[in-house]
Ligand code: SF4
Ligand code: SF4
């Protein structure tokens with residue numbers, strides 16, 4: 099139910115051109131059936147799932163093909179029925195242009211579902227429900243693809259105050275949440291009710307930017323139909339990035355989540371509206387997450403929202419929208435926060451909310467970067483209350499510790515700062531660079547700490563073994579005591595004990611055998627050669643070995 | 658005049674006592690400098706620095722018995738960090754101790770391995786598993802890439818494999834700044 103309520107505001111933000119009308123003129127369409135599906139196994143934050151199928155397997159629609167690896171992971175499923183053509187490395191929808199493990203499926207055209215069963219979450223324990231959602235592959239559909247089961251936790255107090263549903267959808271061109279709220283509001287709110295119960299939240303606030311009157315009307319009507327006045331639909335002022343989780347929480351509840359704290363510490367949890375719909379489908383219909391609504395917009399004849407099976411190629415998806423001939427790039431996401439794709443032959447994944455078709459005319463190349471004049475415009479525009487120019491300065495100088503002191507990791511990469519910067523500095527590129535360098539160092543540091551621990555343990559163990567050996571020897575005979583002293587002295591410098599002697603004899607024997615085997619498989623034509631010929635061969639072999647030796651360091655460097 | 662002196666002296670005595678007490682009460686165990694240096698070192702435990710491990714090298718550096726540029730796995734960045742910590746001048750990596758290589762892990766050719774256990778004894782971080790006369794294998798996640806297992810292998814079946822770039826470990830590149838002629842900017 100809509101109510102007049104006091105709204106708050108976040109600092110900064112910008113008002114870019116929205117370009118949203120083009121894709122909302124037509125209702126959601128089902129994307130044409132793909133001829134081939136390439137489903138990446140790793141589609142969410144957390145550990146990559148293990149493949150559960152092999153080449154030649156027949157799979158049903160909704161069948162699990164990747165099992166969650168531990169709790170911080172999420173399963174993946176076959177989006178239609180068919181045959182597995184292979185589990186192989188394929189190009190990912192990722193700026194790096196690298197490949198990762200994918201399950202390639204040839205659809206059989208029958209689109210045959212596996213057996214589906216609703217999940218009675220009222221009867222199940224919260225842990226069982228979370229495990230179920232993990233295995234149903236439900237992740238955040240706002241773009242961050244964080245496994246939802248990890249967020250559906252009532253926290254320390256066992257209850258939350260507010261569940262915020264994010265339908266703000268502030269990024270230009272993207273309208274997939276708008277379309278979902280217009281057409282599937284009832285299902286979405288059923289999902290919201292499930293989430294509210296799991297979180298033991300007292301109220302649900304659905305935040306929608308006021309430039310989507312149809313979605314607001316549809317959601318209000320659906321909320322009225324539920325007859326449940328704990329669910330409220332709230333129109334929020336249109337200003338990018340109102341759809342940032344922290345920003346929306348601030349606007350709706352006035353709560354400002356400080357640096358280093360989680361919103362749940364303040365009794366609030368935030369989910370995308372698409373996630374609520376996915377949870378409804380998983381719990382009430384027993385359908386795992388195998389498709390989502392995706393906006394195709396930008397440099398196309400007809401922009402539209404499609405319900406798309408994961409694994410569909412972006413090229414197949416944009417084809418019916420008639421991309422214009424000057425198309426030169428594909429962006430996943432919007433123009434502010436999206437990622438450039440390495441090509442159009444990459445699959446659609448859970449993180450794909452929009453496939454933005456671009457051209458030089460639509461997104462002209464950025465004008466040349468100029469030095470920062472410290473005007474402070476970026477700080478005024480930053481919705482996270484950061485000092486972008488300071489973070490830029492330290493990221494650029496690779497002083498990552500300093501950049502972190504300015505809370506680099508609170509940056510949501512919204513791009514407001516770069517949008518207003520008069521010097522046209524690609525600030526976000528610097529933040530992304532600095533963040534990934536810091537992550538890599540973090541990983542190295544963890545590995546080093548582990549290595550240090552293992553090394554110290556090994557030293558300890560060696561010391562203990564030495565002492566144990568000496569003690570054993572001493573205990574054996576009285577005469578042994580002298581030997582023990584000698585052995586202890588010996589043990590200080592590396593020397594061969596009888597066991598080692600035996601081992602070396604064994605190795606020598608094995609080497610002999612290996613040599614004999616090698617001799618046997620020598621090619622026939624080198625059997626009876628003159629001594630000169632043999633000498634020549636030996637010389638060549640020696641040269642070869644030498645070259646190999648010399649080449650080694652170069653080879654490694656090249657890698 | 659004497660009052661002022663007296664107040665200052667009293668202050669000095671009180672503060673001195675407090676500091677002295679704090680020094681005893683909050684004493685750090687071990688040598689904090691060695692710990693700090695050791696925290697910077699990569700813990701590859703390869704011995705290329707001329708010491709039998711990172712900790713001994715850290716101790717030598719702390720005592721001023723070793724230069725800060727002897728650790729090839731730590732690379733330039735490691736030397737910079739040591740220079741910052743110790744207030745010494747940065748020096749390029751000393752060539753006699755080796756060169757900085759991309760990270761790699763050891764891989765045992767399981768067909769050729771004769772199960773001699775010599776590599777297990779060489780591995781400083783117990784990253785190799787196997788038993789006598791059984792095939793051995795390297796736990797890649799734990800391998801530091803020190804290469805110490807290479808020389809002892811009697812059948813030369815261990816090789817170093819560089820860690821490939823993947824979507825998970827890929828890093829955003831440093832933004833390239835395009836140099837533009839002044840006229841172009843003016844236009
Ligand atoms: S807006 Fe651009 S020029 Fe101004 S302070 Fe920020 S980074 Fe510097
Ligand atoms: S990209 Fe980061 S620094 Fe820039 S405005 Fe957004 S949150 Fe602030």
Ligand code: SF4
Nearest residue numbers: 701703704706711728
């Ligand atoms: S050279 Fe090897 S042993 Fe020496 S400090 Fe560096 S990593 Fe450690």
